[in-house]
Amino acid sequence: MANLISSWSNKVEALPQSYVLPIHERPSDSVRIVKEIPVIDLGQAYGEERVVVAQQLLKAWEEYGFFQVINHGISENLMEEAMKVYEEFFSLPVEEKADYAKVAENAGCKAMLYSNLAQYYGTKEYSYWRDALNHNCDDPEILPHNPPRFREVIGSYSGEVRKLSKFILGLVSEGLGLEEGYFDKELGRRMVINHYPPCPDPGSTLGLGGHCDADIITLTQQKVYGLQILTYDEKWIGVEPLPNAFVVNCGLALTVISNGKLASRVHRVVTNKTQARTSISTFILPKDVVEPGKSSLDDGPPIFKSFNWYTEFMPHYFGFQSDNTAALEAFKIKA
Numbered sequence: 517m518a519n520l521i522s523s524w525s526n527k528v529e530a531l532p533q534s535y536v537l538p539i540h541e542r543p544s545d546s547v548r549i550v551k552e553i554p555v556i557d558l559g560q561a562y563g564e565e566r567v568v569v570a571q572q573l574l575k576a577w578e579e580y581g582f583f584q585v586i587n588h589g590i591s592e593n594l595m596e597e598a599m600k601v602y603e604e605f606f607s608l609p610v611e612e613k614a615d616y617a618k619v620a621e622n623a624g625c626k627a628m629l630y631s632n633l634a635q636y637y638g639t640k641e642y643s644y645w646r647d648a649l650n651h652n653c654d655d656p657e658i659l660p661h662n663p664p665r666f667r668e669v670i671g672s673y674s675g676e677v678r679k680l681s682k683f684i685l686g687l688v689s690e691g692l693g694l695e696e697g698y699f700d701k702e703l704g705r706r707m708v709i710n711h712y713p714p715c716p717d718p719g720s721t722l723g724l725g726g727h728c729d730a731d732i733i734t735l736t737q738q739k740v741y742g743l744q745i746l747t748y749d750e751k752w753i754g755v756e757p758l759p760n761a762f763v764v765n766c767g768l769a770l771t772v773i774s775n776g777k778l779a780s781r782v783h784r785v786v787t788n789k790t791q792a793r794t795s796i797s798t799f800i801l802p803k804d805v806v807e808p809g810k811s812s813l814d815d816g817p818p819i820f821k822s823f824n825w826y827t828e829f830m831p832h833y834f835g836f837q838s839d840n841t842a843a844l845e846a847f848k849i850k851a
């Protein structure tokens with residue numbers, strides 16, 4: 517049974533040794549919490565301004581690897597309900613969640629609950645301060661039925677986020693000059709709900725270490741501060757949560773598809789002493805083969821090979837554990 521932090525964290529006064537990070541990995545106190553991560557109004561993307569919005573998205577990604585979207589069409593009420601349902605799930609007694617925590621037996625897993633699994637941005641040397649529920653989105657039968665509204669709320673939420681992701685990818689594809697309908701094929705999706713309980717010593721640990729996401733794009737809903745991004749000049753900045761917005765970042769698969777134009781940025785999560793933080797991330801995954809898309813903009817030759825994302829890339833990516841920023845190097849075409 518996964519040793520969920522949330523099942524014992526309120527009983528400890530000191531941070532257990534296995535969560536104490538080496539000094540160079542600990543978060544510093546001086547990180548600024550900023551409002552500068554571009555906020556993009558998707559309501560503008562229906563009319564003549566569509567081209568402008570597409571350019572705003574790409575520019576934000578070039579600068580930060582992240583943007584936030586508002587007026588995205590998902591109701592405030594559904595977003596709140598989804599957050600509530602997941603928070604309630606994490607606060608259930610551990611026995612209630614036991615079926616989802618049998619990660620080992622659940623290999624190939626449709627829904628699983630774990631803490632610091634080495635292959636999911638974990639490490640073997642020390643642990644990060646997070647629990648996570650990871651589930652697919654296509655089969656409601658695999659979702660928890662406690663809290664009782666879980667399946668209904670998350671079923672609707674996941675459908676709405678799917679639509680939103682298609683809309684954003686439509687804009688991205690236009691901005692990159694990819695052939696029409698480039699992202700129209702049915703892509704994979706997975707939801708990861710990270711839960712970071714209040715932590716006795718936030719200065720000595722992280723909720724999640726620095727990493728790039730491997731997918732095409734990730735859409736994250738957050739309420740409590742904790743997400744930090746590494747800027748081009750190697751400084752960490754904190755993303756101030758914006759109510760009812762989604763934070764959207766570019767994953768490594770999109771770096772390949774955009775032929776290196778869009779870089780995936782390193783990010784991490786810090787903890788705090790008083791408030792649990794729950795974030796809901798939907799990962800939009802490629803089909804199988806990933807390669808630079810043909811662009812109508814004159815781009816020069818492809819810099820990446822074509823490769824199978826699941827069988828070739830993912831084992832390689834997980835091999836990097838928490839430091840996976842260089843995972844794409846092996847898939848570059850050597851000059």
Ligand SMILES: O=C(O)CCC(=O)C(=O)O
Nearest residue numbers: 708710738743785795797
């Ligand atoms: O908790 C967050 O805000 C981000 C989580 C994250 O980066 C991830 O699950 O890949």
Ligand SMILES: [Fe+2]
Nearest residue numbers: 727728729783
């Ligand atoms: Fe991430």
